Amino acid sequence: MGNSFKDLNKAKANKNDEFYTRLVDIELELKHYKSSFKDKVIFCNCDDPFESNFFKYFALNFNYLGLKKLIATSYATSTIVYKQLSLFDEDKTTHPDTNLKQGYKIEITEVLDLNEDGATDLTDVEYLIKNNNNILTMLKGDGDFRSSECMELLKESDIVVTNPPFSLFRQFIETLTAFSKDFIIIGNTNSLTYKELFPLIKEDKARTGYTNFNTGMFFEIPDYYDKYHHIENGKKIARVASSCWITSLPVSKHNDLLTFYKKYNPEDYIKYDNYDAIDVTVYTDIPCDYNGIMGVPITFIDKLNPEQFELLGVGSGDFAKELGIKKNYRGRTDLAYTIDGKNKCPYGRVLIRKKLHSKEV
Numbered sequence: 001m002g003n004s005f006k007d008l009n010k011a012k013a014n015k016n017d018e019f020y021t022r023l024v025d026i027e028l029e030l031k032h033y034k035s036s037f038k039d040k041v042i043f044c045n046c047d048d049p050f051e052s053n054f055f056k057y058f059a060l061n062f063n064y065l066g067l068k069k070l071i072a073t074s075y076a077t078s079t080i081v082y083k084q085l086s087l088f089d090e091d092k093t094t095h096p097d098t099n100l101k102q103g104y105k106i107e108i109t110e111v112l113d114l115n116e117d118g119a120t121d122l123t124d125v126e127y128l129i130k131n132n133n134n135i136l137t138m139l140k141g142d143g144d145f146r147s148s149e150c151m152e153l154l155k156e157s158d159i160v161v162t163n164p165p166f167s168l169f170r171q172f173i174e175t176l177t178a179f180s181k182d183f184i185i186i187g188n189t190n191s192l193t194y195k196e197l198f199p200l201i202k203e204d205k206a207r208t209g210y211t212n213f214n215t216g217m218f219f220e221i222p223d224y225y226d227k228y229h230h231i232e233n234g235k236k237i238a239r240v241a242s243s244c245w246i247t248s249l250p251v252s253k254h255n256d257l258l259t260f261y262k263k264y265n266p267e268d269y270i271k272y273d274n275y276d277a278i279d280v281t282v283y284t285d286i287p288c289d290y291n292g293i294m295g296v297p298i299t300f301i302d303k304l305n306p307e308q309f310e311l312l313g314v315g316s317g318d319f320a321k322e323l324g325i326k327k328n329y330r331g332r333t334d335l336a337y338t339i340d341g342k343n344k345c346p347y348g349r350v351l352i353r354k355k356l357h358s359k360e361v
């Protein structure tokens with residue numbers, strides 16, 4: 001079996017790793033962070049500069065955003081990498097069929113503004129590197145974001161912006177946290193309760209981005225994928241219902257005070273059997289006059305104003321143990337309640353409590 005075939009199989013095994021972000025979605029989210037980007041070094045560390053729309057977005061808007069530097073690194077085993085080998089000396093790379101290759105990096109410090117309007121419509125890598133202030137070089141290794149050379153680039157950067165491989169999401173967050181880097185990334189909504197991410201959200205060091213995450217997102221997928229939602233500009237597009245943006249940067253919607261109208265009554269708000277809190281099935285039903293602990297759907301994290309509500313923990317797993325949630329009828333530390341004499345567990349919950357100094361609720 002040839003290496004390229006092996007790699008293709010590996011990529012197929014990690015299907016979500018090969019979901020490429022559309023420029024339109026990047027624009028919709030990143031337009032909100034303009035002031036955060038000024039004079040910053042942006043690092044797209046899972047991004048082949050020839051293919052990544054993150055790279056394209058920052059190259060297009062380099063002057064408009066006032067960036068100091070843009071760095072992008074490719075991952076050698078990516079199935080789309082090495083389509084433009086003419087930019088490299090042949091002997092520095094391996095044959096595309098073997099796929100045993102190095103990654104490469106591009107560093108942009110100047111994008112000439114031909115129209116003098118703050119923007120450039122030339123994102124062509126070949127054009128960008130004709131400028132001596134921009135360099136395209138081979139990496140020593142495969143471009144793994146955990147490699148020492150990519151870590152060095154991480155140290156040099158201010159904000160990491162990418163859609164990382166979902167199979168390595170936990171390690172990706174750990175790496176960012178270890179280096180205290182700001183980030184804007186795409187993740188799965190389930191990842192919000194991961195042990196690597198949830199504490200950051202709880203401490204108000206991370207939050208969901210601007211794009212409403214209940215609508216799902218569309219991604220470009222490689223041609224060899226059989227299942228797709230539709231074709232767009234000749235590319236197969238898949239829909240992922242559970243994707244969201246996650247960032248360490250301020251997001252103004254999380255400052256909005258939420259207003260609630262329902263009043264607490266013990267019939268409508270069932271108490272858990274194994275924890276002193278009430279269950280709220282839809283966040284809009286949060287009772288305005290209840291000061292105790294409430295279990296709300298995990299999606300509430302997308303609405304959370306940390307000035308208004310304290311995020312206490314997750315209703316299942318190790319976080320539940322930390323909160324003192326007792327074992328339920330199944331012998332697990334998941335929230336449970338009794339309805340009509342039957343024991344049940346609600347769908348994923350986070351536990352919150354109104355901050356008493358908050359004016360609203």
Ligand SMILES: C[S@@+](CC[C@H](N)C(=O)[O-])C[C@H]1O[C@@H](n2cnc3c(N)ncnc32)[C@H](O)[C@@H]1O
Nearest residue numbers: 017019020021046075078143144145163164165
């Ligand atoms: C979900 S895709 C997104 C690609 C691009 N960031 C985008 O948004 O279009 C994740 C990318 O990470 C690459 N990748 C997989 N493992 C990696 C690793 N260990 N280090 C860096 N990149 C990796 C994959 O090849 C793939 O191109």
